Amino acid sequence: MTEAIRIVVVDDHPLYRDGLGQALSSVPDLEVVGVAADGAEAIVVVDELLPDVVVMDVQMPVLDGIAATRQLTARHPHLAVLMLTMAEDDDTVFQAMRAGARGYVLKGARQDDVARAVRGVAAGEALFGPGVAQRIGAYFARLAVSEDPAGAFPELTRREREILDLVAAGRSNPAIAHELFLSPKTVRNNVSNIFAKLQVADRAQAIVKARDAGLGRGEATAG
Secondary structure (H helix, E strand, O other), X not given: OOOOEEEEEEXXXXXXXXXXHHHHHOOOOEEEEEXXXXXXXXXXXXXXXXXXXXXXXXXXXXXXXXXXXXXXXXXXXXXXXEEEEOOOOHHHHHHHHHHOOOEEEEOOOOHHHHHHHHHHHHOOOOEEOHHHHHHHHHHHHHHHHHXXXXXXXXXXXXHHHHHHHHHHOOOOHHHHHHHHOOOHHHHHHHHHHHHHHHOOOOXXXXXXXXXXXXXXXXXXXXX
């Protein structure tokens, strides 16, 4: 009989941590051998129990999940870390990847999806939930455009430059939110910041400035 995959669950919310632990333990080939309430505790627990997989939250007190992942993968190179979190922004996804996480699944995923992800990272695969995989694809598809070689608008963040490029291409705020998997409020806030930083009064002036700098080459869409 195949040996069960040994798991440590790390989350600062007791109800979620315990519920996830029980859910994973109910799967025949998975065994939750320990839990931790923050990243610092996770290091102690993992050092003691040497699990196959750590299911790790991102935002936690004492030591966050990304910093804990970086330390754990350095101490235990064969350890598989699966990030399971509400955090959807690109920066968090890529920080987790750089820290050594093998997978990234959003909270709210079904039990069988999380179990499948645990098996995948335990087998050495890089595994990301469908929503995260789409975000990664969109990020790399737009990377060359959002990183303008001429260095225009250095006052903007990478995210603001990416949104400005879509504004210049004629996208509406709802269309940008859909394309970048962001909330409409986040897009509105970024657009306001862009206008302030570029010292423009409205969308039309921002489009002119952006297109003069070579942005907005993508095909415009209605909506």
